Every structure is written in C-alpha cells, then in structure tokens.
Amino acid sequence: MNLQKILQNMKAGSVKVKVTSSVLNIALAADTMSLSTIFRRVGLKDLVSNASVYSGASEASGGLNLIFRRWATKKTAGSTKNGRDSKPKNLGVKKFGGERVIPGNIIVRQRGTRFHPGNYVGMGKDHTLYALKEGNVRFERHKLSGRKWVHVDPKDGHVLHPIYADAVTIPDAESQLC
Numbered sequence: 001m002n003l004q005k006i007l008q009n010m011k012a013g014s015v016k017v018k019v020t021s022s023v024l025n026i027a028l029a030a031d032t033m034s035l036s037t038i039f040r041r042v043g044l045k046d047l048v049s050n051a052s053v054y055s056g057a058s059e060a061s062g063g064l065n066l067i068f069r070r071w072a073t074k075k076t077a078g079s080t081k082n083g084r085d086s087k088p089k090n091l092g093v094k095k096f097g098g099e100r101v102i103p104g105n106i107i108v109r110q111r112g113t114r115f116h117p118g119n120y121v122g123m124g125k126d127h128t129l130y131a132l133k134e135g136n137v138r139f140e141r142h143k144l145s146g147r148k149w150v151h152v153d154p155k156d157g158h159v160l161h162p163i164y165a166d167a168v169t170i171p172d173a174e175s176q177l178c
Helices: 003-012 035-042
Strands: 015-020 023-028 106-109 115-117 121-123 129-131 135-141 148-154
Touching (some): 115 121
Antiparallel strands (some): 015 023, 106 129, 121 129, 135 148
C-alpha cells in the first residue's frame, strides 16, 4: 500500500492516530494492513518503540485524532513588596564653622528647625538656612535652652541699618536719669 491509501484509511476511521508529546501511537482497526507496513511507509519505527505517555485518550470519535499537550515555558511571576526607593534628600550641614560664604550659599539643609537662623542668615520655606552676607559661618549653642544657632560674621563688619546710623551710639551721662 502507498501513503495515500493509508491516509484514506485514516480519514475513513479504520486507522486512528494519537500524538502526545513526541510519542506517536498508531492503532489499526482494519485487518488488511499490518503494523510493519505502516511503519515502513511512514518511517516512525523509532517513535512507536517508546511507551505511551498518556493513556485513556478518546479514540471513539473516529478519524484522525491528534492531541497536543503544551507545558508552561515560564513560571508565573509573583508580586514583590520591594523594589521602590525614594530619591536622596541630601540633608545636613553644607558649610561648616569658619568656612567662607557668599550671599545665597546654603549653610544647612534640614527638616524642621534643628538649627535656627542667627545674624545674617535667612531661612527658606523648607527650613533651609542660607547666607545673607559675605563672611564666615559660626555655630552657637545656647547654654540654657540648648538651641543651636547659625550666624554669618560679615567680612566688612556689622553694618547698621540707615535708620539707626544717625542715632548716638554712646549716650551722654547727663541725658541718663536713673
């Protein structure tokens, strides 16, 4: 018999084929064909020599019965609770005691008022302390309260506001009445 007749017999239902994971099981229902003839024609002698992996497949429907099984190629990924991180805030003292600063230099980046602004030091809305004048940074700690202050000692010395520049700095002894 040639291959066309075998395929016709398969379509007619006299030969049933079940394919499961690279193992081919051929069952003959016709008496006219022998098993060795089909193996020679199709060339599947080595595949049929292996034992069947699956049993109990439905062969009652007749015709060509091909069953393909597929396994997962990748495990399912579970969710993780890690893997997030925030950007660094770069907090801390940027200019230490005795360092030169110019107006606008950031002295301390902080959350809250760990350091308080002193002379010629301004404070931003996020509590960042910055220099208002050119000079040297000086840190001070109050003896009683323990509060820390940051000052800038100006390069040119302390300059009074123009309103107070006209006032007499040394009061006369006669004008003071006790």
